[in-house]
Amino acid sequence: MASITVNEQLATIDVAGEKPLLWALREDLGLKGAKYGCGVGLCGACTVLVDGQAVRACVTPVSQAYDKTVTTIEGLDDELGRRLKNKWKALKVAQCGYCQTGQIMSAYHLLNQPEQASPEPIAQRLNNICRCGTYVRIHQAVSEVSAEMGARGLTDGQ
Ligand code: FES
Ligand code: FES
Numbered sequence: 001m002a003s004i005t006v007n008e009q010l011a012t013i014d015v016a017g018e019k020p021l022l023w024a025l026r027e028d029l030g031l032k033g034a035k036y037g038c039g040v041g042l043c044g045a046c047t048v049l050v051d052g053q054a055v056r057a058c059v060t061p062v063s064q065a066y067d068k069t070v071t072t073i074e075g076l077d078d079e080l081g082r083r084l085k086n087k088w089k090a091l092k093v094a095q096c097g098y099c100q101t102g103q104i105m106s107a108y109h110l111l112n113q114p115e116q117a118s119p120e121p122i123a124q125r126l127n128n129i130c131r132c133g134t135y136v137r138i139h140q141a142v143s144e145v146s147a148e149m150g151a152r153g154l155t156d157g158q
Helices: 021-028 079-090 100-111 135-148
Strands: 002-006 009-013 047-050 053-056 069-071
Touching: 021 047, 047 100, 053 100, 079 100, 079 135, 100 135
Parallel strands: 002 069
Antiparallel strands: 002 009, 047 053, 047 069
């Protein structure tokens, strides 16, 4: 038995420590927002935050989240999280939608970094894969939310 705090709720889970965090979230805690894509840490569909850091939950043992704080798309309800979700809807970013929870989690992590002021285009700082090719809308959404939040230096690369 181990304790894990997910979306501000303390949960006790009884799983092998090497079980991927993604499957602990989906199977043991019923949180289906993080998706299984590649399973090898490449695509980002499974992205969640552990103590504020974006991790690829498919290759992160659940034991690495013990006694830490995990945030999934379901719990992303602070101002930045709400703005991102609303912008995704307003710009109709998603196509099939499968990758988009991971995209939003990565965008949240990017915009939440104190060092986010950077001349590097957003496109070079977000590396989640979208098989539907929605990158232009993703970058537009991140750029607009960044501007709304008063962030400096993020550009959409255009
Ligand atoms: S499913 Fe985790 S990175 Fe692709
Ligand atoms: S919207 Fe279909 S994979 Fe990204």
